[in-house]
Amino acid sequence: MNIYARRRATNFAILSLSLLATAAGLLVLFLILWSLLRHGVPALSLAFFSQSTPAPGNVGGMINAIYGSAVMTVVATLVGAPVGILTGTYLAEFSRGSHLAQVVRFINDILLSAPSIVVGLFVYEVMVVRMGHFSAWAGAASLTIIFVPVVVRTTENMLVLVPASLREAAVALGAPRWKVVVMVVYRAAVQGVLTGVILAVARVAGESAPLLFTALNNQFWSTDMNAPMANLPVVIFQFALSPYADWQLLAWGGALLITLTILGLNIFARLMASWSSFSK
Amino acid sequence: MEARSHGPAALTAVGLAPHAMRRQRLGDTLFRGLTQSFAIGVLLLLGAVIAALAAGSVTAFQKFGLGFLVSETWNPVKEVFGALPAIYGTVVTSLIAMLLAVPVAFGIAVFLTELCPRALRRPIGVLVELLAAIPSVIYGVWGLFVMAPVLQTTLQPALIDTLGNVPIVGALFSGAPYGLGILTAGLILAVMVLPFVAAVTRDVFMTVPAMLRESAYGMGATTAEVVRAIVIPHSRIGIVGGVMLGLGRALGETMAVTFVIGNNHHITASLLAPGTTISATLANEFTEAVSDTYTSSLIALGLILFVITFIVLGAANFLLWRLSAKDGA
Numbered sequence: 001m002n003i004y005a006r007r008r009a010t011n012f013a014i015l016s017l018s019l020l021a022t023a024a025g026l027l028v029l030f031l032i033l034w035s036l037l038r039h040g041v042p043a044l045s046l047a048f049f050s051q052s053t054p055a056p057g058n059v060g061g062m063i064n065a066i067y068g069s070a071v072m073t074v075v076a077t078l079v080g081a082p083v084g085i086l087t088g089t090y091l092a093e094f095s096r097g098s099h100l101a102q103v104v105r106f107i108n109d110i111l112l113s114a115p116s117i118v119v120g121l122f123v124y125e126v127m128v129v130r131m132g133h134f135s136a137w138a139g140a141a142s143l144t145i146i147f148v149p150v151v152v153r154t155t156e157n158m159l160v161l162v163p164a165s166l167r168e169a170a171v172a173l174g175a176p177r178w179k180v181v182v183m184v185v186y187r188a189a190v191q192g193v194l195t196g197v198i199l200a201v202a203r204v205a206g207e208s209a210p211l212l213f214t215a216l217n218n219q220f221w222s223t224d225m226n227a228p229m230a231n232l233p234v235v236i237f238q239f240a241l242s243p244y245a246d247w248q249l250l251a252w253g254g255a256l257l258i259t260l261t262i263l264g265l266n267i268f269a270r271l272m273a274s275w276s277s278f279s280k
Numbered sequence: 281m282e283a284r285s286h287g288p289a290a291l292t293a294v295g296l297a298p299h300a301m302r303r304q305r306l307g308d309t310l311f312r313g314l315t316q317s318f319a320i321g322v323l324l325l326l327g328a329v330i331a332a333l334a335a336g337s338v339t340a341f342q343k344f345g346l347g348f349l350v351s352e353t354w355n356p357v358k359e360v361f362g363a364l365p366a367i368y369g370t371v372v373t374s375l376i377a378m379l380l381a382v383p384v385a386f387g388i389a390v391f392l393t394e395l396c397p398r399a400l401r402r403p404i405g406v407l408v409e410l411l412a413a414i415p416s417v418i419y420g421v422w423g424l425f426v427m428a429p430v431l432q433t434t435l436q437p438a439l440i441d442t443l444g445n446v447p448i449v450g451a452l453f454s455g456a457p458y459g460l461g462i463l464t465a466g467l468i469l470a471v472m473v474l475p476f477v478a479a480v481t482r483d484v485f486m487t488v489p490a491m492l493r494e495s496a497y498g499m500g501a502t503t504a505e506v507v508r509a510i511v512i513p514h515s516r517i518g519i520v521g522g523v524m525l526g527l528g529r530a531l532g533e534t535m536a537v538t539f540v541i542g543n544n545h546h547i548t549a550s551l552l553a554p555g556t557t558i559s560a561t562l563a564n565e566f567t568e569a570v571s572d573t574y575t576s577s578l579i580a581l582g583l584i585l586f587v588i589t590f591i592v593l594g595a596a597n598f599l600l601w602r603l604s605a606k607d608g609a
Contacts, residue, residue, distance in 0.1 A: 014503075014504040017387055018388070019395065022388045025408050025478070026408070029408075029414075032414060035425075083321070087315065087319045090316050090318065093315070100316075104319045104320075106594070107326050109593070113529055114590070115586065117534040120562075121566075125336050125579070149322075176307055178304075178310075178312075181311070206414075208416065208535050212563055212566065213567060237535060237539075240420070240421045240539070248425075251421060258418070262413055262415060263413060266409075266410060
């Protein structure tokens with residue numbers, strides 16, 4: 001074999017391996033989705049969406065868990081989105097050359113990937129222990145802590161993409177800095193910022209580790225934010241590990257529901273980012 | 281751009297009365313202060329997390345001292361606790377995950393940057409990233425009900441029959457095929473960190489200047505040679521950063537591991553045996569811990585985990601940050 005044939009063969013082998021690697025990654029995604037559909041679809045009945053989690057052997061559904069997940073995610077969004085957007089605004093607009101911004105950026109990137117179970121421990125220490133009981137408020141607080149860094153990151157990235165000429169034009173017209181940010185920069189980057197918020201919603205909606213010691217779980221319908229509250233991820237965890245077939249079936253149903261919701265949110269967020277005027 | 285250069289001339293130019301100008305400037309100060317205070321809040325949050333975990337673990341460290349870190353005992357009945365099995369499991373499962381995920385992530389990055397038709401790059405990239413969006417608990421359910429039984433009947437017996445008989449290495453693959461255990465957890469983690477490592481690696485590959493790449497192609501290099509001689513040397517730091525980012529994720533991953541690790545507080549040589557990790561121990565035992573010592577020991581485990589991931593993620597971000605600083609210059 002001459003040197004050219006050997007180089008071509010090496011090239012072919014390496015590129016085939018990279019194709020294979022990509023195929024393997026996609027295959028796992030489809031295997032997971034297929035398992036979820038196969039086991040989860042039979043669980044989705046009217047009762048699934050209308051009744052609370054049952055005792056083993058009884059008919060029931062997940063409505064209390066769906067409600068709990070929705071409420072805690074909404075609270076996390078209402079608190080986390082403004083906090084994250086304002087922090088991101090500081091990093092992108094007001095921090096040129098400041099050491100504080102470097103440190104905040106660094107810490108935020110660590111919080112972004114920090115183990116979520118540690119967040120649960122933290123909220124347990126500062127809220128659950130003080131209050132003396134598990135509560136939906138504590139659950140929402142831990143989700144908020146996970147929510148914020150995602151929004152900080154995307155907000156900063158999106159605001160930086162807004163062309164400086166827009167800001168300069170506004171400043172040249174005599175607009176004060178806060179008006180430039182609120183009425184020009186935010187408007188130009190609104191799709192991008194919303195993308196970040198949606199991605200953060202998708203991230204916290206599936207979090208279970210921080211809820212284990214904060215919101216805990218509740219077998220019954222409860223809207224009391226001061227009491228433990230059921231939520232899909234923790235119910236899935238508990239039911240999937242139970243020995244009861246009907247509980248396991250509900251867990252599959254919940255798993256399907258939450259995965260489709262989160263993947264849907266992710267795809268929607270990405271579409272929205274691509275509509276944005278200043279995407280990369 | 282300097283927003284505060286409104287002199288008297290600027291005032292008359294926009295026709296604002298001086299008091300209106302002052303109000304606007306006050307607005308600037310307030311808005312800036314507001315955003316800055318939230319930024320400081322993020323710092324305080326980190327401080328508060330560390331302080332709360334440190335305060336919570338005082339009891340455990342007072343009772344067991346630094347021996348807590350190297351003791352293998354985990355006995356809730358006698359209230360004697362040591363972190364070693366959990367630390368061991370955390371590190372070993374994460375290493376297995378990285379060993380498996382990094383080459384595949386590398387392949388995906390090469391595929392997406394060098395091989396994939398332009399029109400398919402984005403869709404395939406998004407599909408790989410969707411793997412990162414699937415919640416941990418879903419990986420757990422899938423790993424427990426779908427992957428573990430398959431491993432128990434195929435991969436694990438095969439490993440025991442082949443590698444299990446090799447001297448030294450054999451110890452890693454001895455014992456019965458439980459299905460659940462360290463190896464299974466490592467495999468699930470590999471799938472979970474794959475999209476992170478692949479995305480970072482792809483992004484740093486993209487930063488290689490087209491001119492370098494094209495020069496190599498112009499000299500007759502094959503794609504594989506361009507990757508080896510141009511792309512990889514140019515993106516070395518970024519790749520290390522991406523790998524460490526993935527490692528940081530793997531170390532702290534909780535729910536998926538909890539499902540498949542088997543929760544066994546003993547260090548066993550075999551990778552096929554059940555074990556535990558810090559996060560899995562917390563998820564399994566925290567709500568059941570009744571005594572102060574037990575709770576405090578678990579919080580101490582959380583502190584150890586946080587410190588380890590903080591160091592790994594800090595190093596990863598530092599490398600990636602240095603890279604983008606260089607890239608921008």
